[in-house]
C-alpha cells in the first residue's frame with residue numbers, strides 16, 4: 536500500500552486523462568498517469584468520467600458486429616480452461632509504506648532502494664525505465680537545493696514528484712503533484728533545500744538542454 | 759448470432775453480480791449477447807481485422823467472468839467497465855505495449871457498494887449516453903475518433919461539452935466511502 540496524498544495541488548490535464556482513458560498515450564505517459572492516479576482520488580474520479588464516455592460509445596448498438604455462431608460456447612470453454620483468478624488477499628493493516636505506487640514498482644522491479652541510478656551532472660542522478668520508444672520516462676534524483684538543468688522541449692513533459700519537493704515558476708511541487716509542461720514553457724525546477732527530490736519524468740521528445748550539458752554529452756546520457 | 763434488440767432497461771449490474779456470486783451462465787449469456795457484438799465493433803474500428811477482433815472479443819468476455827468480483831457498480835456502469843477491459847486488450851493486442859494500471863483500491867465485504875450510490879451512478883451514466891446522442895455530428899465524430907481511432911494525445915480535444923462533472927462527483931463520493939471503510 537502506498538497511502539493517499541491528500542494535499543495534491545497540481546493535477547493531470549483533461550487531455551491526458553482522456554488520452555489515458557482512450558488508450559492513446561505513449562506507454563511512458565501511461566506510467567506517469569497511472570502513478571499519479573494511484574496517489575490521487577480526484578484524478579481517479581475524473582478518469583472514471585472519461586471512461587464513462589467510452590462506455591457510452593460502446594453501448595450504442597448502431598454498428599455492432601455479429602460474433603461467430605459458436606462464440607458464446609467457445610468463450611465458456613475459454614473460461615473453463617483458464618486458471619481461476621486468484622482471490623487477492625488484501626492486507627487490512629497496511630504494511631510498511633512504499634515510496635513508489637504499484638505501477639511504478641512494476642517497472643522498477645521494486646521500491647526506491649531497487650533503482651539503478653546513473654549520475655548525470657551537478658549531483659543529479661537518473662534511471663531510464665524501459666517503455667515503448669514513442670516517449671521516454673525516467674526517474675530523477677535531484678539533491679536538495681540543486682537545480683535541474685535548464686531546458687526547453689519540443690513536446691509534452693510530465694514531472695511527477697514522489698519524494699521531497701521542487702519549486703519553479705508554477706509554485707511548489709511536493710509528493711503526488713504533477714507538472715504538465717509544453718514547448719512554450721522554459722522552467723528551472725529547483726529542489727527544495729534538505730531532502731533529495733525524487734521525480735518521475737516523461738517526455739515525448741528529446742530535451743534540449745541550455746547550458747550545463749553540452750550537446751555532445753546529451754547523446755551519451757540519452758536525454 | 760444475431761445482434762440482440764436494444765434492451766434499454768436491462769439491469770446489467772445485477773447480471774454481473776449473478777455471474778460473480780452464482781456463476782450463472784444464463785446471466786453471462788445475456789451479457790454476452792448484448793456486449794460481445796459491441797466489443798467486436800470497437801476492436802474492428804480500432805484497427806483489428808475480423809479474426810483478431812473475434813478472438814479478442816471472446817477474451818474480453820472471458821475476463822468479465824473471471825473478474826466479476828472486481829466490478830464496483832458505484833464507480834462505473836457495466837458498459838464502462840467492459841469498455842476498460844476492451845481498451846486494455848486493444849493496447850495489448852494492437853498497440854503491443856504494456857499498460858500500467860493504477861494501484862487497485864482494496865475492497866471487501868466491509869465496503870459493499872451503497873445501493874443509493876449505485877442507482878445514482880447508473881442514472882448519471884444514462885444521462886451521459888443521452889447527451890452524447892444529442893451532440894452535433896462533427897463533435898460526436900471527433901470523440902469517436904479519440905476513443906475508437908488513433909487520435910494522438912496531442913490532438914485530443916478534451917473539451918467535450920459533456921456533463922462529466924456530475925459523474926466525477928459520484929465516483930469521488932464512492933471513493934471516499936471506500937477509503938473510509940478501509941480505515
Ligand SMILES: [Zn+2]
Nearest residue numbers: 546547575578
Ligand atoms: Zn490529481
